[in-house]
Amino acid sequence: MAAAAPFVLGDLPELTSPDATPAALTQAQQAPEPSALAKALAEGIRLRYGDRLTADDLRTITRAIDGRLRGAERLYQAALTNADEPDFVFRVYRGD
Amino acid sequence: MPDDLSFASVAELGRRLRARKVSATELATHFLDRLESLGPTFGAVVTVTRGRALSEAAAADREIARGRWRGPLHGIPYGVKDLLAAEGYPTSWGAAPYENQLFAADATVVARLKAAGAVLVAKLAMVELAGGMGYNQANASFTGPGRTPWNPDYWSGGSSSGPGAAVAAGLVPFAIGSETSGSIVTPAAYSGVTGLRPTYGLVSRHGAMALSWTMDKLGPMGRSAEDCALVLAAIAGKDPEDPSSVDRKFFVPPLRRAERGSGGEVRPRRKLRIGILKNADQGIQAEVAKNFRDALGVLKDVITVTENVELPDLPYGVVGGTIIAVEGASAFDDLVDSGRVAQLTAPEDRIGGYAALAIPARDYVRALRLRRPMGKALDALLKQFDAIATPTRGTVASPIDKPFRDAWPGVTGGANIIGPANVVGVPSISVPNGFGVQNLPTGLCFTARAFEEGTLVQLGRLYQSRTDWHKQRPPVTA
Numbered sequence A: 001m002a003a004a005a006p007f008v009l010g011d012l013p014e015l016t017s018p019d020a021t022p023a024a025l026t027q028a029q030q031a032p033e034p035s036a037l038a039k040a041l042a043e044g045i046r047l048r049y050g051d052r053l054t055a056d057d058l059r060t061i062t063r064a065i066d067g068r069l070r071g072a073e074r075l076y077q078a079a080l081t082n083a084d085e086p087d088f089v090f091r092v093y094r095g096d
Numbered sequence B: 001m002p003d004d005l006s007f008a009s010v011a012e013l014g015r016r017l018r019a020r021k022v023s024a025t026e027l028a029t030h031f032l033d034r035l036e037s038l039g040p041t042f043g044a045v046v047t048v049t050r051g052r053a054l055s056e057a058a059a060a061d062r063e064i065a066r067g068r069w070r071g072p073l074h075g076i077p078y079g080v081k082d083l084l085a086a087e088g089y090p091t092s093w094g095a096a097p098y099e100n101q102l103f104a105a106d107a108t109v110v111a112r113l114k115a116a117g118a119v120l121v122a123k124l125a126m127v128e129l130a131g132g133m134g135y136n137q138a139n140a141s142f143t144g145p146g147r148t149p150w151n152p153d154y155w156s157g158g159s160s161s162g163p164g165a166a167v168a169a170g171l172v173p174f175a176i177g178s179e180t181s182g183s184i185v186t187p188a189a190y191s192g193v194t195g196l197r198p199t200y201g202l203v204s205r206h207g208a209m210a211l212s213w214t215m216d217k218l219g220p221m222g223r224s225a226e227d228c229a230l231v232l233a234a235i236a237g238k239d240p241e242d243p244s245s246v247d248r249k250f251f252v253p254p255l256r257r258a259e260r261g262s263g264g265e266v267r268p269r270r271k272l273r274i275g276i277l278k279n280a281d282q283g284i285q286a287e288v289a290k291n292f293r294d295a296l297g298v299l300k301d302v303i304t305v306t307e308n309v310e311l312p313d314l315p316y317g318v319v320g321g322t323i324i325a326v327e328g329a330s331a332f333d334d335l336v337d338s339g340r341v342a343q344l345t346a347p348e349d350r351i352g353g354y355a356a357l358a359i360p361a362r363d364y365v366r367a368l369r370l371r372r373p374m375g376k377a378l379d380a381l382l383k384q385f386d387a388i389a390t391p392t393r394g395t396v397a398s399p400i401d402k403p404f405r406d407a408w409p410g411v412t413g414g415a416n417i418i419g420p421a422n423v424v425g426v427p428s429i430s431v432p433n434g435f436g437v438q439n440l441p442t443g444l445c446f447t448a449r450a451f452e453e454g455t456l457v458q459l460g461r462l463y464q465s466r467t468d469w470h471k472q473r474p475p476v477t478a
Helices: A022-030 A036-054 A055-076 B009-019 B026-042 B050-065 B108-115 B159-170 B185-191 B226-237 B286-298 B316-331 B333-338 B345-355 B359-381 B418-424 B455-464
Strands: B045-048 B079-081 B118-122 B175-178 B195-199 B216-224 B272-277 B303-309 B387-391 B428-435 B440-448
Touching: A036 A055, A036 B345, A055 B079, A055 B316, A055 B345, A055 B359, B009 B026, B009 B226, B026 B045, B026 B050, B026 B079, B026 B118, B026 B159, B045 B159, B050 B118, B079 B108, B079 B159, B079 B333, B108 B118, B108 B226, B118 B159, B118 B333, B159 B185, B159 B216, B175 B316, B185 B195, B185 B428, B185 B440, B195 B226, B195 B455, B216 B226, B226 B428, B226 B455, B272 B455, B286 B387, B286 B428, B286 B440, B316 B333, B316 B345, B316 B359, B333 B345, B359 B387, B359 B418, B428 B455
Parallel strands: B079 B118, B079 B175, B272 B303, B272 B387
Antiparallel strands: B045 B118, B175 B216, B195 B216, B195 B428, B387 B440, B428 B440
């Protein structure tokens, strides 16, 4: 399994992650029909970059978006409150 | 020039330099010649920096002759992953579109190593864009796949493939790699060397290619934990040019006389507490699991083990994946938007960047918000132990000619801490702990709380003073 950014294509669960289970792998390998939302988001990519992407490329991208959308559901299963801020701090700049 | 120099430790090379048994110029020439003759065999090198190396080595020789000693790296040759800027040479990021890219100044890490008297001999190969476009095969660099010197039909790991292969083959005494999620410890394991991924912010990223501003780390890869500690001490610390760098230094943990056993083995003043993740050795290759348990057995007199430790149930994988994908898409926005991404080597890398453009801002910010409670939860776990131990990877290296997903069918991966540790930015060390399928090396990984690199080095010392896996040499002939 690759190190670095295995979620970019989104259809391959990261083996190094606790999220990656045999069930998840099987699910990805079976490649169900992408959701309507995935198709809509992929259409946005096609409208912008369609002149350089083949039909196969767009199918791969659609599957990748679909896989990522399914994974992203876990982002919303963990509870957060209004006070949970993003883990970065903006610092105002003042030059010399 | 005796070939025992090729695999000597930094400390041993330093002793020879101080005793005037070898000069910095002779050392540099020795490794430059090996890089040129053997580097292509392992896909390890992008650029041999001969002119700069001989100039830096001559300067080191002049200083040493005058009695000025800068420290343990003075006169020692090294290589950097080709995502670090070095004045006078291209910095390719492993990618054809950037093959001739030049920067006017050294990266902070390169500048600090120069200040320590080290001699840059090579820009080393890497997976294109540090894997940011989602590669799924070893052949994902314009210089070709990195090959482990233990068997060149297999990968040296990524994305620091050149540093792993070059250290393992005795082409450099140490190297600097980078890790966003696995890119130091993986090639360390696959190449049979020691890799130390520092806490996020301990080492300046200034002058390094950005894949993920909030997850990228730079760290040493070398022959031993001791060597990695010597290098980390030279490169750690606050850098005004990198706002994420922290105002902390790293000091090599002292080794007191009382800690040395009669057989040379290191004995800690107290037993170290080690947690083992539940299922850490399940669902992985049998040889990897055996080497892991054997390694713990080697340490049984100096550690106490708690089995079945469970990570807090949080979505580390999707949080890390979302952050890397979005930050990577932004970092390489011009590459994707211009269409030059089509020049990348791996076919999947040519289209991987487009899917990331469809990730909503809501998901990215959510991932960043989850990161704080995730960090607190993991810290609460880690502080119960000196370190968590895992096999570095569940398998040995993948064959060069197969996609990763087809490399080792049936291996589901076990429980691994690489993803969670990288998301929250805590450090790990990987040390060689034996050989598995096809006589390929395996790794033992320790992960600790933020800024506990000293503990990791101590654990590496304990293990490496009792074993000689880190002294094994691959069948490499110049």
